[in-house]
Amino acid sequence: MKIVAVEAIPFAIPYRTPLKFASGEAHTADHVLVRVHTDDGIVGIAEAPPRPYTYGETQESIVAVIGRIFAGEAVGLSLLEREVLHARLDRTVGNPTAKAAIDMACWDALGKTLDLPVTQLLGGFTDRMRVSHMVGFAPDEVMVAEAERVRDTYGITTFKVKVGRRPVSLDVGACRALRTALGSEVELYVDGNRGWTPTEAARALTLMEDLDLTLSEELCPADDVLGRRWLTSRTSVPTVADESAATPGQVTRELLDGAATMISIKTARTGFTTSQRILHQCEGLGAEIVMGNQIDGQVGTACSVAFGAAHRHSSRRAGELSNFLDMTDDLLTEPLEIHGGELAVRPGPGLGIAIDPDKLARYRTD
Structure with a gap:
């Protein structure tokens, strides 16, 4: 159950109509798919939606902080070492959605490993x-x-x-x-x-x-x-x-x-x-x-x-x-x-969801 890699994949999917509210508006879901890989071949997934007008994060900053800092902090840890993981991630100020996505991808991977739903x-x-x-x-x-x-x-x-x-x-x-x-x-x-x-x-x-x-x-x-x-x-x-x-x-x-x-x-x-x-x-x-x-x-x-x-x-x-x-x-x-x-809630282990590789290839922006 040890983490061997963490991926941050940017993707963009348009909204049907712009979403407008007092702090900003969104025309496209410029999000980041986060995947945590373990030495057992398990892959946990989660999504990081940047909101620069609220938390200061952008799609680019999420990809960068995971790739340059957080992935290195997570690799080698067991999926059960959540406190150690959070202690390491919290050395870096801010970046809440990047941290959250890694946490949830680890839970998804743990559920898949144990053959139990996250919920x-x-x-x-x-x-x-x-x-x-x-x-x-x-x-x-x-x-x-x-x-x-x-x-x-x-x-x-x-x-x-x-x-x-x-x-x-x-x-x-x-x-x-x-x-x-x-x-x-x-x-x-x-x-x-x-x-x-x-x-x-x-x-x-x-x-x-x-x-x-x-x-x-x-x-x-x-x-x-x-x-x-x-x-x-x-x-x-x-x-x-x-x-x-x-x-x-x-x-x-x-x-x-x-x-x-x-x-x-x-x-x-x-x-x-x-x-x-x-x-x-x-x-x-x-x-x-x-x-x-x-x-x-x-x-x-x-x-x-x-x-x-x-x-x-x-x-x-x-x-x-x-x-x-x-x-x-x-x-x-x-x-x-x-x-x-x-x-x-989706039935099945982890979050019960899977990524369509063709859709990911179509919408990823890296």
């Missing part, structure tokens, strides 16, 4: 999750049409609405249009990607009090400590910390400061090992969890649902597991499928 190794609570779909910036009628299409096609009834535009009235109008069109049986929540000031966010939430929003995520900047605390104290809508709570220490700060009441876990930035630490930390502090999405492709989504379904605390809410629907293609031999508003 069973992590906790095995259930084998599926309800799905939430993200609706990005667009004219109101386009956002409504997208939500109706996703609801009618996939049975999804939970929607995360991107907000954070100026003026605030643009997003208030969009949320109102969605509530009117979709009715009261659909769950709506908002994500500002740090786009509003605290006072703008407070005004928007007041204007939307009658829309029954269930969550509000990262409405204002992460470093506006007093403003975030003030906003959370004056609203009844639970506040989700996402980009501001990317490490266990930041999770502690956000919850104890009163700047958030819930935490978004994204396996793309904290892997399985650190995500599990954050989840247990939230359980101990009495904070709820939502499984977030870093605009993952199908490999990354398979990782998210494997982790989310494995734990009781993370499987309670709908997870953000549908953004791969916005991509024109993907790398898997058997594409993920959402039925009845749910995504099932």
Whole structure:
């Protein structure tokens, strides 16, 4: 079970339409496929989606740091030496998605070695999750049409609405249009990607009090400590910390400061090992969890649902597991499928997924 090589393969797959939100927009999934090889001939896989406007990583930086630093730190270790691996990776500051992908590829390789699903190794609570779909910036009628299409096609009834535009009235109008069109049986929540000031966010939430929003995520900047605390104290809508709570220490700060009441876990930035630490930390502090999405492709989504379904605390809410629907293609031999508003964990050892070599050859950019 010793690691003998780590690969970082850049690939690019276009989105059907650009994904637009307050912190940026994406036209192409410029991601990195990470493969961990062992001396038993096992290959574990994971996906690293760079988000330069959030974490400072690019596709090029992920490939470089894995090839020049992290691969050398991992080679020679057993798949079971996770603490040693993380101690070595943490000598290098930052690079969260590069580290996370190596961690998850090791878990996949371990599951394949032991002939057990990763979700069973992590906790095995259930084998599926309800799905939430993200609706990005667009004219109101386009956002409504997208939500109706996703609801009618996939049975999804939970929607995360991107907000954070100026003026605030643009997003208030969009949320109102969605509530009117979709009715009261659909769950709506908002994500500002740090786009509003605290006072703008407070005004928007007041204007939307009658829309029954269930969550509000990262409405204002992460470093506006007093403003975030003030906003959370004056609203009844639970506040989700996402980009501001990317490490266990930041999770502690956000919850104890009163700047958030819930935490978004994204396996793309904290892997399985650190995500599990954050989840247990939230359980101990009495904070709820939502499984977030870093605009993952199908490999990354398979990782998210494997982790989310494995734990009781993370499987309670709908997870953000549908953004791969916005991509024109993907790398898997058997594409993920959402039925009845749910995504099932793939059966089989590890993550239960395999890469189509022809598709990888078509989309890789190296």
